[in-house]
């Protein structure tokens with residue numbers, strides 16, 4: 606079995622090309638013997654190389670939708686640099702409408718940097734890590750809260766102690782112009798695409814364009830204008846197409862440590878007390894849990910583990926142990 610994918614276009618070529626990156630499967634899955642990632646390269650002139658990724662999780666649709674639109678509408682002559690657009694890096698999950706791959710059960714954002722001899726999710730990640738990241742100066746990895754989480758539309762950055770690098774990251778996230786920017790400090794074992802790219806020195810703009818609801822004009826606009834604004838900031842494209850639109854005053858926050866994510870400690874029915882944009886205090890009641898199989902049991906009250914701003918909340922009341930109930934972030938300064 607050959608583990609190298611078949612790349613049907615020249616990723617280093619000029620102009621606009623559309624094609625596929627095809628991974629043969631060890632064994633057929635639901636009648637398919639290969640997995641194909643759609644890919645579009647738009648290249649011209651001397652600007653930076655930017656990779657745009659969508660569909661890392663298969664229940665997140667803004668990235669694939671917006672990247673398809675960008676691939677259709679961008680004129681290569683107007684681009685300065687190289688855009689490598691991969692709108693659906695996890696096709697089995699997208700086709701299955703699930704966060705994880707139905708073939709191997711893996712979460713594509715927890716297996717970085719992948720394994721060329723591993724399962725299909727690990728093999729796709731190994732190709733992205735070994736072939737795409739080294740050819741990129743910038744990574745934009747576009748997510749949403751999917752079916753499970755409603756999120757304030759946000760861009761996500763990674764912490765660095767280097768002041769010049771921090772200024773470069775901040776400028777890019779200001780240009781993305783989401784209502785919220787959340788800075789992460791990941792542990793060494795948190796094997797995400799953005800974390801891996803950041804460690805390798807790429808400029809990373811992750812995004813979460815809402816979630817917990819169907820794709821909407823507002824969630825698509827957050828993703829679309831975020832990408833267009835950032836490409837304009839990188840001087841790859843002319844100024845954004847709607848310069849007169851209202852701009853957000855991006856609030857810079859941070860999310861790290863276990864207390865930033867409040868997880869459910871049991872299966873049950875979750876009754877939240879607070880919502881997005883609420884400011885909460887540590888110890889304040891956050892909601893109640895009732896065991897699904899014990900409806901006569903009194904609800905148990907949960908409390909916020911930390912003070913801060915609610916940036917995310919469970920999008921459904923049927924929760925399992927370990928599900929995220931809230932994201933609580935703090936202002937970057939403070």
Ligand SMILES: [Zn+2]
Nearest residue numbers: 662665748749
């Ligand atoms: Zn995601």
